[in-house]
Amino acid sequence: MEQIMIHKASLEDMATIQGIGRQTFFETFAQGNTGEDMNKYLExxxxxxxxxxxxxxxxxxxFIAREGTEVVGYLKLNTGQAQTELREKEGMEIERIYVKSAYHGKKVGQLLYDKALEIAKLQGKSYLWLGVWEENPRAIRFYEKNGFVVFDKHIFKVGNDEQTDLMMKKVLR
Incomplete structure (x- = not known):
């Protein structure tokens, strides 16, 4: 395996983000959702x-993760009013860390998380937070391993299906 490289995405990467986003969301959640709900969410x-x-x-x-020329995952971070909830200036949301299923267990998610942590610290944030589907034990374990704890729940809609996400937070200072 070549070294995984992470770089900041720009508008020129729109089609890349769109493609990896659709692929990884589908790989991660298709089996737990109807085709109709998945298609609506992806659209x-x-x-x-x-x-x-x-x-x-x-x-x-x-941020996009690549192995050579292949895109293998990506990260989306939000601060301020871009956050889906909370919107506190001292917090940063990890909205998405998604990795191609073929790269699960190969530390790509950890590298993307490490980039999120680096950016949060550079920006002087007090905490990181995120929402994770309560029926995604692999992701929950990953975040717990990285020091996140559940502090609340919220509804996340996939198509017309309302699902429960655990809201998790990691205090940085």
Whole structure:
């Protein structure tokens, strides 16, 4: 395996983010959702217009993980009003860490998380937070291993299906 490299994404990476986003979301959640709900979610959240707006938002950052020329995962961070909830200036949201299933267990998620932690510390944030589907034990274990604790729950819609996400937080200082 070549070394995994992580770089900040720009608007020129819109199609790359769209493609890896659709692929990894589908790989991660398709078996727990109907085809109709998955298709609706993918259309709504990974459209060209939506990804372009997210890439242009001054309080959001994307990072792409590559092995050689292959895109293997990505990270989306939000601060301020870009956060999906909380929106406290001292916090940073990890909205997405997604990795191709073929790269699970190969430390790509850890590298992306480490990048999130680095950015949060550089920006002087007091905590990181995120939402993770309560039926995704692999992701929950990953975040617990990295020092996150559950502090609340919220509803996350996939298509028309309302699902429960655990909200997790890691205090940095």
């Amino acid at each position: 709504d959240h990974f459209s060209e217009a939506k990804i372009t707006a997210e890439l242009n938002h001054p309080e959001s950052l994307f």
